[in-house]
Amino acid sequence: MTDRTQALSDLLAFQHETEALASIAGRLEWDQETMMPTGAAAQRGEESAAISGVLHARRTDPRIGDWLAACEGAQMSQADAAKLRLIRRNYDRTLKVPARLAIELARVTSVSQGKWAAARAADDFAAFVPALQEVVKLRQEEGEALADGGDIYDALLDDYEPAMTAARLDEMFGEMRPRLRALREKVLEKPLPQGLSGTFDTVKQMEFAATLATTFGYDMTRGRLDLSVHPFSSGSGSDVRITTRVSADDPFNCLYSTIHEVGHACYEQGIDPAYALSPLGQGVSMGVHESQSRIYENQLGRSRAFTGWMFAQMGEAFGNLGVPDAEGFYAAVNRVRNDFIRTESDELQYNLHIMLRYDLERALISDDLRPADLDAAWNDRFEKDFGYRVPKPSVGCLQDVHWSVGLFGYFPTYTLGNVYAGCLDAAMRKAIPDLSDQLAKGDTSAATDWLRRNVQQHGSLYRPAQVIENACGTAPTAAPLLDYIETKFSDLYDL
Amino acid sequence: MTDRTQALSDLLAFQHETEALASIAGRLEWDQETMMPTGAAAQRGEESAAISGVLHARRTDPRIGDWLAACEGAQMSQADAAKLRLIRRNYDRTLKVPARLAIELARVTSVSQGKWAAARAADDFAAFVPALQEVVKLRQEEGEALADGGDIYDALLDDYEPAMTAARLDEMFGEMRPRLRALREKVLEKPLPQGLSGTFDTVKQMEFAATLATTFGYDMTRGRLDLSVHPFSSGSGSDVRITTRVSADDPFNCLYSTIHEVGHACYEQGIDPAYALSPLGQGVSMGVHESQSRIYENQLGRSRAFTGWMFAQMGEAFGNLGVPDAEGFYAAVNRVRNDFIRTESDELQYNLHIMLRYDLERALISDDLRPADLDAAWNDRFEKDFGYRVPKPSVGCLQDVHWSVGLFGYFPTYTLGNVYAGCLDAAMRKAIPDLSDQLAKGDTSAATDWLRRNVQQHGSLYRPAQVIENACGTAPTAAPLLDYIETKFSDLYDL
Numbered sequence: 001m002t003d004r005t006q007a008l009s010d011l012l013a014f015q016h017e018t019e020a021l022a023s024i025a026g027r028l029e030w031d032q033e034t035m036m037p038t039g040a041a042a043q044r045g046e047e048s049a050a051i052s053g054v055l056h057a058r059r060t061d062p063r064i065g066d067w068l069a070a071c072e073g074a075q076m077s078q079a080d081a082a083k084l085r086l087i088r089r090n091y092d093r094t095l096k097v098p099a100r101l102a103i104e105l106a107r108v109t110s111v112s113q114g115k116w117a118a119a120r121a122a123d124d125f126a127a128f129v130p131a132l133q134e135v136v137k138l139r140q141e142e143g144e145a146l147a148d149g150g151d152i153y154d155a156l157l158d159d160y161e162p163a164m165t166a167a168r169l170d171e172m173f174g175e176m177r178p179r180l181r182a183l184r185e186k187v188l189e190k191p192l193p194q195g196l197s198g199t200f201d202t203v204k205q206m207e208f209a210a211t212l213a214t215t216f217g218y219d220m221t222r223g224r225l226d227l228s229v230h231p232f233s234s235g236s237g238s239d240v241r242i243t244t245r246v247s248a249d250d251p252f253n254c255l256y257s258t259i260h261e262v263g264h265a266c267y268e269q270g271i272d273p274a275y276a277l278s279p280l281g282q283g284v285s286m287g288v289h290e291s292q293s294r295i296y297e298n299q300l301g302r303s304r305a306f307t308g309w310m311f312a313q314m315g316e317a318f319g320n321l322g323v324p325d326a327e328g329f330y331a332a333v334n335r336v337r338n339d340f341i342r343t344e345s346d347e348l349q350y351n352l353h354i355m356l357r358y359d360l361e362r363a364l365i366s367d368d369l370r371p372a373d374l375d376a377a378w379n380d381r382f383e384k385d386f387g388y389r390v391p392k393p394s395v396g397c398l399q400d401v402h403w404s405v406g407l408f409g410y411f412p413t414y415t416l417g418n419v420y421a422g423c424l425d426a427a428m429r430k431a432i433p434d435l436s437d438q439l440a441k442g443d444t445s446a447a448t449d450w451l452r453r454n455v456q457q458h459g460s461l462y463r464p465a466q467v468i469e470n471a472c473g474t475a476p477t478a479a480p481l482l483d484y485i486e487t488k489f490s491d492l493y494d495l
Numbered sequence: 496m497t498d499r500t501q502a503l504s505d506l507l508a509f510q511h512e513t514e515a516l517a518s519i520a521g522r523l524e525w526d527q528e529t530m531m532p533t534g535a536a537a538q539r540g541e542e543s544a545a546i547s548g549v550l551h552a553r554r555t556d557p558r559i560g561d562w563l564a565a566c567e568g569a570q571m572s573q574a575d576a577a578k579l580r581l582i583r584r585n586y587d588r589t590l591k592v593p594a595r596l597a598i599e600l601a602r603v604t605s606v607s608q609g610k611w612a613a614a615r616a617a618d619d620f621a622a623f624v625p626a627l628q629e630v631v632k633l634r635q636e637e638g639e640a641l642a643d644g645g646d647i648y649d650a651l652l653d654d655y656e657p658a659m660t661a662a663r664l665d666e667m668f669g670e671m672r673p674r675l676r677a678l679r680e681k682v683l684e685k686p687l688p689q690g691l692s693g694t695f696d697t698v699k700q701m702e703f704a705a706t707l708a709t710t711f712g713y714d715m716t717r718g719r720l721d722l723s724v725h726p727f728s729s730g731s732g733s734d735v736r737i738t739t740r741v742s743a744d745d746p747f748n749c750l751y752s753t754i755h756e757v758g759h760a761c762y763e764q765g766i767d768p769a770y771a772l773s774p775l776g777q778g779v780s781m782g783v784h785e786s787q788s789r790i791y792e793n794q795l796g797r798s799r800a801f802t803g804w805m806f807a808q809m810g811e812a813f814g815n816l817g818v819p820d821a822e823g824f825y826a827a828v829n830r831v832r833n834d835f836i837r838t839e840s841d842e843l844q845y846n847l848h849i850m851l852r853y854d855l856e857r858a859l860i861s862d863d864l865r866p867a868d869l870d871a872a873w874n875d876r877f878e879k880d881f882g883y884r885v886p887k888p889s890v891g892c893l894q895d896v897h898w899s900v901g902l903f904g905y906f907p908t909y910t911l912g913n914v915y916a917g918c919l920d921a922a923m924r925k926a927i928p929d930l931s932d933q934l935a936k937g938d939t940s941a942a943t944d945w946l947r948r949n950v951q952q953h954g955s956l957y958r959p960a961q962v963i964e965n966a967c968g969t970a971p972t973a974a975p976l977l978d979y980i981e982t983k984f985s986d987l988y989d990l
Binding site (some may be wrong): 016017020021023024027031036037038040042043044046047049050051053054162210219220222223224238241276277312324362371 | 508511516517519520522523526530532533536537538539541542544545548549574600715717718719732733734736771772835894967
């Protein structure tokens with residue numbers, strides 16, 4: 001073995017062990033949200049800190065730098081080259097952030113999350129301001145350390161969506177906002193479709209959720225479905241677990257959360273097993289991840305064809321659903337209502353919620369908005385986009401946990417995921433002309449196979465936007481998503 | 496801070512992190528037996544290897560030696576002195592075993608367990624012999640490395656029961672075997688009491704198991720009860736989880752497994768919280784651990800008083816139990832039958848099963864018995880103690896997993912646990928004269944409080960035999976257990 005191949009082999013073996021430890025840390029978080037006894041929280045904090053310490057030490061291990069220096073530029077497979085690129089990227093990013101700042105960020109965000117929860121419960125924005133100031137300041141510092149003189153917000157965004165820029169987002173979002181606002185106004189002039197009514201046994205909901213998961217190709221022998229307060233997907237490779245929640249009078253909450261998380265989980269389960277426990281073995285970005293969860297949930301799961309099948313299935317499971325027929329069920333699944341909460345929003349309005357957050361967080365990071373003024377700025381912007389006032393911060397700027405834990409640059413990846421989903425859906429429907437007929441029979445296999453082959457199997461082999469471009473044949477734009485939304489809701493609301 | 500106190504503080508902080516990581520590794524094993532998807536086994540192997548590697552590196556970290564050298568002999572609290580003693584003990588033991596041997600043992604035992612499972616399934620002892628030979632040879636080597644010229648078996652035993660010796664066990668067991676064999680023969684001349692009959696809904700069994708767990712003081716806010724193939728207790732501090740199993744026609748399997756594991760778990764939950772994630776924060780030895788599980792299960796759980804309460808409770812839960820009254824239920828709980836399997840044995844015969852294993856494993860380790868001759872030796876000895884022949888190795892020398900994974904020196908701690916339980920029971924009943932009246936009402940609190948105060952709270956502060964002596968006022972002997980068994984079964988069988 002030459003020194004170069006030895007260095008590559010040592011580096012990849014070291015990385016493999018790091019990925020295995022990171023997988024354990026992830027499973028610990030899963031346990032915390034699903035299984036952990038309530039009284040174990042303090043001890044779990046100690047355990048999490050210990051494994052975080054081990055991971056941090058490994059990620060900043062100077063041997064990584066030596067190995068990289070020794071093997072970069074050598075002849076190697078495409079996969080190994082991609083692994084090296086990702087290891088280099090993460091190592092450089094980790095080294096750019098001073099240890100003092102990393103520790104301070106971990107400390108402050110764990111405290112500020114508690115401050116946020118208390119402030120939200122008390123509907124007291126002022127109580128959250130000092131914590132928000134601290135978090136913004138530290139993330140600005142971190143962004144500056146990462147940016148190398150470039151844009152600070154771009155440097156933060158890069159953590160969640162590598163190579164994406166605010167300039168590119170502005171372009172997309174600028175195209176989306178007026179069209180979505182115009183459509184929204186027209187739709188809301190129409191009468192509100194009927195929702196479901198009836199009793200929805202929670203055990204039966206979970207049974208049907210499991211049926212839906214399997215219907216969308218989720219492999220239960222390499223995963224499991226449990227309950228948690230907030231639904232999530234966790235893990236990669238051959239152990240990818242999902243959670244959902246149940247509410248007795250709103251089965252859609254449980255069922256569409258399940259389909260959403262199944263999208264995330266199938267991405268992870270669909271990755272080439274050869275990439276397991278390597279830098280290629282996870283979804284490539286938050287945006288591409290969200291594209292999978294959203295296309296499963298919306299373009300497939302909320303389609304007229306698939307809801308027709310679901311209507312029949314749910315009728316068998318729950319009896320009378322309180323809607324007259326499959327078309328009424330489709331309208332109930334997709335009804336557009338005035339509301340304040342992002343996570344409960346429909347396909348049409350969801351991206352307006354995101355763009356609002358995106359503009360405000362950019363202003364916070366660039367110091368154009370003082371943290372103390374966030375509440376007022378939120379409420380003004382909300383009224384502009386939605387036409388009515390936010391009555392209290394718990395349904396306004398305190399509704400999401402993200403900023404309290406320092407997630408600046410994360411929100412836009414939700415809309416980016418929708419944009420990518422729009423592109424993929426257009427390409428997929430071209431490739432599978434009779435997709436609707438299949439979905440009407442509850443058969444998602446052609447669609448999920450197409451997504452697995454074109455997106456999921458590659459893991460992190462390609463850069464995020466490249467994955468979408470490879471799958472669709474053209475670079476991603478917002479147009480397919482906008483066309484899809486306008487067509488769907490114009491038809492549904494008879495515009 | 497002086498150099499000495501700095502070294503102590505650094506050592507204990509390092510140890511705290513190691514304990515937290517060991518706790519994570521333990522929870523990973525719990526997950527594997529209860530929650531893990533079947534398809535995740537290979538990936539889990541990688542994860543387990545990674546965290547084992549991290550733990551091994553920490554346990555052999557040369558800084559431990561430096562810190563110990565710097566602070567040993569300094570003035571410190573009793574607790575810190577005990578922590579140091581345990582850290583020194585484990586560090587020295589770890590260093591004595593060459594890395595090559597440790598790796599070889601890990602590799603061989605993981606393979607030989609599979610060989611054992613296959614041989615047991617095929618009832619083919621010869622197929623297991625090569626694996627057994629390898630394991631015995633490696634453990635002999637390890638024992639030699641640990642023994643410093645002393646007895647090899649003692650060195651292995653010390654892993655599970657520090658400071659115990661084969662000489663001391665021989666003394667105890669020598670007293671027990673004739674008395675137990677004589678009693679057994681008299682009991683088996685009597686008619687076999689009736690067992691339970693009826694239908695025992697498995698969901699109700701689990702509900703009643705949870706009731707029993709709480710009745711014995713298990714704190715569900717710091718634990719949880721799940722199903723697994725083999726019942727176990729896992730974790731320490733504020734996250735101690737137990738499992739049980741259910742069989743539709745044998746509710747005692749589920750219920751007494753639960754009480755047994757609750758005994759282990761209450762030991763861990765009962766330890767002074769100040770010792771959490773320190774070397775004092777776990778049960779001190781396998782023997783003392785087993786004393787808690789056995790006293791909960793047997794001296795309390797299988798007592799006439801407690802089974803009287805249980806009979807009424809189970810009647811409410813399951814209807815007719817197929818026994819006429821509380822006395823018939825008590826007889827069913829405690830019936831003595833000819834059988835081959837240790838784990839299904841009764842209080843009277845259980846220790847005969849252990850002594851058989853103890854004598855055979857000593858002979859294997861001392862080369863007085865060749866692995867190839869184990870099956871024949873087992874069957875001869877079994878016939879001597881039990882009076883009938885073993886028909887096939889799956890119910891003979893292949894019934895237990897222990898030897899296949901290298902656990903030599905472990906079996907005697909089961910009987911030692913029973914001996915300790917006998918001592919504790921005698922002392923406890925003296926301290927709580929009306930204990931039976933309380934148990935008859937399903938109230939175990941005085942008993943479990945006494946055990947918590949006298950045994951459990953101390954964690955690993957004292958040496959194992961010292962814990963029992965402190966609690967009972969005299970050094971442990973087999974006499975109280977033998978008196979208890981003879982009294983109980985003479986009365987029950989009207990001898």
